[in-house]
Amino acid sequence: MSQLAESKGIILSSRNYKEKDKLVKIFTESAGKMMFYVKGIHRQNQPIAPALLPFTEAIYIGHFHNEGLSFVNSVKDVHSFRKIQEDIFLSGYGTYLLNLVDAAIEDRQYDPNLFQFTHQALQRMDQGDDPEIITNIFEIQLLQRFGISPVWTHCAVCGKTQGKFDYSSKYGGVLCENHWELDHHRYHADPRAVHFVRLFSAISYDRISGIDLKEETKQKIRQLIDLLYEEYVGIHLKSKKFIDQMKSWEHIMKPTNEATKENPAEE
Numbered sequence: 264m265s266q267l268a269e270s271k272g273i274i275l276s277s278r279n280y281k282e283k284d285k286l287v288k289i290f291t292e293s294a295g296k297m298m299f300y301v302k303g304i305h306r307q308n309q310p311i312a313p314a315l316l317p318f319t320e321a322i323y324i325g326h327f328h329n330e331g332l333s334f335v336n337s338v339k340d341v342h343s344f345r346k347i348q349e350d351i352f353l354s355g356y357g358t359y360l361l362n363l364v365d366a367a368i369e370d371r372q373y374d375p376n377l378f379q380f381t382h383q384a385l386q387r388m389d390q391g392d393d394p395e396i397i398t399n400i401f402e403i404q405l406l407q408r409f410g411i412s413p414v415w416t417h418c419a420v421c422g423k424t425q426g427k428f429d430y431s432s433k434y435g436g437v438l439c440e441n442h443w444e445l446d447h448h449r450y451h452a453d454p455r456a457v458h459f460v461r462l463f464s465a466i467s468y469d470r471i472s473g474i475d476l477k478e479e480t481k482q483k484i485r486q487l488i489d490l491l492y493e494e495y496v497g498i499h500l501k502s503k504k505f506i507d508q509m510k511s512w513e514h515i516m517k518p519t520n521e522a523t524k525e526n527p528a529e530e
């Protein structure tokens with residue numbers, strides 16, 4: 264069945280096909296993610312072209328098919344996340360988020376909440392909020408789409424909500440310090456990292472502007488989320504590898520405030 268339709272959408276990926284065409288995967292708000300075939304995109308003055316670039320959202324109008332490829336004929340209300348497009352670091356985090364979305368849902372799976380969540384994550388990143396915190400929140404809240412919902416709110420044994428916690432696979436959630444002994448194979452994660460992951464599991468993106476994390480805390484959070492993804496999700500995305508490697512060279516390209524303040528002459 265084919266029907267002329269329109270929907271808000273976010274570009275998940277885009278690649279050239281044959282000489283002048285493109286295959287574009289779009290996460291649409293009204294019909295889930297779908298692969299679109301776009302003809303003659305390289306013609307000059309093709310008005311659709313900017314709407315097919317990575318980190319773009321728009322209203323896409325065309326024929327949405329229940330199977331096989333769909334087609335985009337025109338677009339309106341094109342919005343580019345320009346800062347993400349132009350910054351190699353932000354592009355790295357943004358690509359990883361979009362790859363996660365792609366991995367988490369089946370084609371044509373209607374999921375307006377995830378659509379909105381993805382839109383907010385990109386918007387926040389584009390507005391200059393910390394891309395690592397945005398990514399961590401995304402990863403933690405996306406776990407549900409991969410079929411698991413760890414208990415973060417309280418100790419899985421006694422229900423305690425305050426204090427130090429660790430994560431236990433055996434109990435499918437966090438354990439308070441009093442109950443750590445019940446699982447010797449618990450993650451032995453940094454309690455501060457667990458604290459922030461608990462916070463991230465329930466926070467909405469409009470409340471993140473006050474969060475400022477030290478590099479060391481960020482690393483511990485990264486380790487904890489990596490363990491969770493290794494255990495429960497088990498996908499290995501190139502874009503994830505890229506952001507991990509980026510950590511080792513980002514300071515060379517982007518001197519921190521402290522580094523720029525240092526005066527080599529005083530050494």
Ligand SMILES: [Zn+2]
Nearest residue numbers: 418421439442
């Ligand atoms: Zn407990």
